[in-house]
Amino acid sequence: MRKAKASVVDFRGVSRLLLVLFLLTAQAALGASPQRVVSMNLCTDQLAMLVAEPGQLISVSHLAVDESASVMVEEARPLIINQGLAEQVIRLNPDLVIAGTYTTRATVNLLKRLGVKVAEFQPAYSFADVRSNLKKMGELLGRDAHSSRLTDMFDQQLQEAGRTAEAIIPVLGSYGANSYTGGGSSLESEIVTAAGFTHLGSQLQLQGSSKLPLESLIYANPDLLMSWQRWSDRQGRAVEILQHPALEQWFGPQRRISVDSRYWICGTPYTVSAIQQLQAAVASKEKDDD
Amino acid sequence: MTRLPYPILLSGLALLVAVLFVISIAIGQVWINPASVLLPGAHGYGEADRLILYEIRVPRAVLALLIGATLGLSGAVLQGLLRNPLAEPGLLGISASASLGAVIAIYSGLTAIFAYALPISALAGALIAVLLLRGLAGRSADILTIILSGVALTSLAGALTSLALNMSSNPFAALEIVFWMLGSLADRSWVHVGMALPFILTGMLLLFATARALDALSLGHDAAQSLGVNLQRTNTLAILGTAISVGAATAVSGAIGFVGLIVPHLLRPCVGNKPSRLLAASALGGAAFLLLADISIRVLLPEKDLKLGVVTALIGAPFFLWLLHSVKKRAQV
Numbered sequence: 001m002r003k004a005k006a007s008v009v010d011f012r013g014v015s016r017l018l019l020v021l022f023l024l025t026a027q028a029a030l031g032a033s034p035q036r037v038v039s040m041n042l043c044t045d046q047l048a049m050l051v052a053e054p055g056q057l058i059s060v061s062h063l064a065v066d067e068s069a070s071v072m073v074e075e076a077r078p079l080i081i082n083q084g085l086a087e088q089v090i091r092l093n094p095d096l097v098i099a100g101t102y103t104t105r106a107t108v109n110l111l112k113r114l115g116v117k118v119a120e121f122q123p124a125y126s127f128a129d130v131r132s133n134l135k136k137m138g139e140l141l142g143r144d145a146h147s148s149r150l151t152d153m154f155d156q157q158l159q160e161a162g163r164t165a166e167a168i169i170p171v172l173g174s175y176g177a178n179s180y181t182g183g184g185s186s187l188e189s190e191i192v193t194a195a196g197f198t199h200l201g202s203q204l205q206l207q208g209s210s211k212l213p214l215e216s217l218i219y220a221n222p223d224l225l226m227s228w229q230r231w232s233d234r235q236g237r238a239v240e241i242l243q244h245p246a247l248e249q250w251f252g253p254q255r256r257i258s259v260d261s262r263y264w265i266c267g268t269p270y271t272v273s274a275i276q277q278l279q280a281a282v283a284s285k286e287k288d289d290d
Numbered sequence: 291m292t293r294l295p296y297p298i299l300l301s302g303l304a305l306l307v308a309v310l311f312v313i314s315i316a317i318g319q320v321w322i323n324p325a326s327v328l329l330p331g332a333h334g335y336g337e338a339d340r341l342i343l344y345e346i347r348v349p350r351a352v353l354a355l356l357i358g359a360t361l362g363l364s365g366a367v368l369q370g371l372l373r374n375p376l377a378e379p380g381l382l383g384i385s386a387s388a389s390l391g392a393v394i395a396i397y398s399g400l401t402a403i404f405a406y407a408l409p410i411s412a413l414a415g416a417l418i419a420v421l422l423l424r425g426l427a428g429r430s431a432d433i434l435t436i437i438l439s440g441v442a443l444t445s446l447a448g449a450l451t452s453l454a455l456n457m458s459s460n461p462f463a464a465l466e467i468v469f470w471m472l473g474s475l476a477d478r479s480w481v482h483v484g485m486a487l488p489f490i491l492t493g494m495l496l497l498f499a500t501a502r503a504l505d506a507l508s509l510g511h512d513a514a515q516s517l518g519v520n521l522q523r524t525n526t527l528a529i530l531g532t533a534i535s536v537g538a539a540t541a542v543s544g545a546i547g548f549v550g551l552i553v554p555h556l557l558r559p560c561v562g563n564k565p566s567r568l569l570a571a572s573a574l575g576g577a578a579f580l581l582l583a584d585i586s587i588r589v590l591l592p593e594k595d596l597k598l599g600v601v602t603a604l605i606g607a608p609f610f611l612w613l614l615h616s617v618k619k620r621a622q623v
Contacts, residue, residue, distance in 0.1 A: 213476070213477065218342055221338065237470075238463070238466055249341060
């Protein structure tokens with residue numbers, strides 16, 4: 001049964017333009033909020049779990065229950081887990097499917113052809129994107145008030161987490177499996193900057209996640225090198241680079257920081273935790289120095 | 291046409307390898323003059339340059355040299371032993387099977403317990419491939435039967451490698467498929483050299499031990515036997531030598547194709563009809579070829595981490611087609 005709801009969205013200012021777009025695609029057009037929502041992407045999973053009212057979200061992707069990727073494993077467990085395959089999703093008889101713009105493309109196109117309503121979310125590259133994705137999720141699910149409360153909380157926490165600029169701002173670079181480092185205009189650079197550091201990828205003017213050869217990393221010589229917990233200690237050729245003797249000689253233990261990647265993957269209000277954890281990790285290194 | 295005397299050919303090749311080795315350690319993200327870093331009293335280079343030279347570039351060049359030599363040598367031995375101009379570890383599926391062995395060792399967690407599990411498992415994969423090939427095409431003198439068996443083996447090993455990597459819980463494992471199938475020496479370290487070196491040297495010794503028998507074999511099976519050559523022993527030496535050296539090489543570099551095909555063919559006209567002379571020449575030639583390939587990927591696309599197998603296949607595949615064509619033509623005449 002679908003519950004009819006009064007006007008879902010306030011017609012105001014800029015949101016009006018956004019609404020027109022939604023009117024074309026989303027359930028909001030009918031004035032009813034969707035009651036069988038399926039999410040197929042780790043990041044939309046977490047946003048939807050935060051925003052949806054109990055029972056509204058019926059299924060999330062398998063990554064949402066993956067301890068190494070998701071912050072909301074507990075919340076995801078009671079829900080139906082999908083692998084992002086069209087057959088599976090159709091059988092759930094959803095009235096709204098939420099997907100990321102870069103993942104499961106073939107499935108999304110197929111679902112659209114079959115007449116399923118699909119809303120797509122851009123990955124968040126900045127805190128502004130986090131806000132607009134929260135807003136969009138609120139509008140889609142008919143939970144505007146709730147999502148704007150989340151946004152306000154997020155903004156407040158961001159402000160509290162922000163560190164006053166120090167005289168010398170250390171440069172911090174990330175280095176992950178297969179020699180990848182985060183580029184500028186990314187969520188990573190936004191988090192690193194908010195935590196009070198200069199972001200290496202931004203300084204090197206890298207675009208997006210980029211391969212940085214070990215030689216280049218040593219020449220770039222960031223003050224601190226950050227790697228991802230949970231993924232770095234796994235077996236495999238991809239992460240061998242993180243134990244390269246040259247890397248270990250150049251960046252001693254005092255310059256190596258390990259952070260919990262789950263908080264960095266998706267643009268959700270949890271990114272505040274990423275900032276706090278990074279600051280704490282650096283502070284503990286500084287304390288060791290004294 | 292006068293041929294170069296053999297010692298001069300070998301010294302020439304050795305000199306080429308030495309020159310390419312020096313260029314290989316000079317080239318990278320920035321040009322470092324090795325002499326001015328190595329010589330005491332030189333300045334202009336910092337701690338970072340020294341570290342990059344010793345810990346990144348030298349091991350990389352050493353691996354290119356060793357692995358190239360292994361592939362060239364095993365190609366020459368296999369061609370002599372099977373009396374098949376198209377034989378080569380890559381084409382015969384030996385490299386792909388070694389990759390499979392390496393992948394299984396890594397993702398089953400064996401390498402975490404015991405570091406040498408990686409080369410050992412890779413050489414076990416290579417050994418199974420060689421034995422299968424001998425079984426499948428052992429009696430048949432048909433050149434193409436062996437090659438087709440190798441093609442099937444390559445596909446099978448490749449599929450199983452993908453399967454193993456896709457089943458891994460590691461989110462980055464699937465990205466490694468390319469490495470294991472096309473090979474790369476980027477950012478390898480002394481750890482890898484230490485792991486592969488003993489096996490590569492052992493394997494190469496075994497391969498060199500087949501030299502005299504290969505000369506006899508070039509006269510034909512029966513002639514070789516009447517000359518007192520122990521064919522069983524030659525077979526065992528070649529099989530073990532290939533499996534051990536190619537297995538260990540593949541464990542650290544991934545599967546690199548065509549080196550063992552091109553190099554012996556290019557050098558055969560220079561050494562004449564003596565397969566034994568081809569061995570040392572092919573080892574040096576293979577080292578030079580792989581060093582050159584590894585230099586070229588860093589010069590052509592320094593930012594893209596182009597895989598070594600891409601370069602060797604770009605040169606090797608057309609060469610293989612030409613060779614196939616000329617072998618067929620010869621067979622018709």
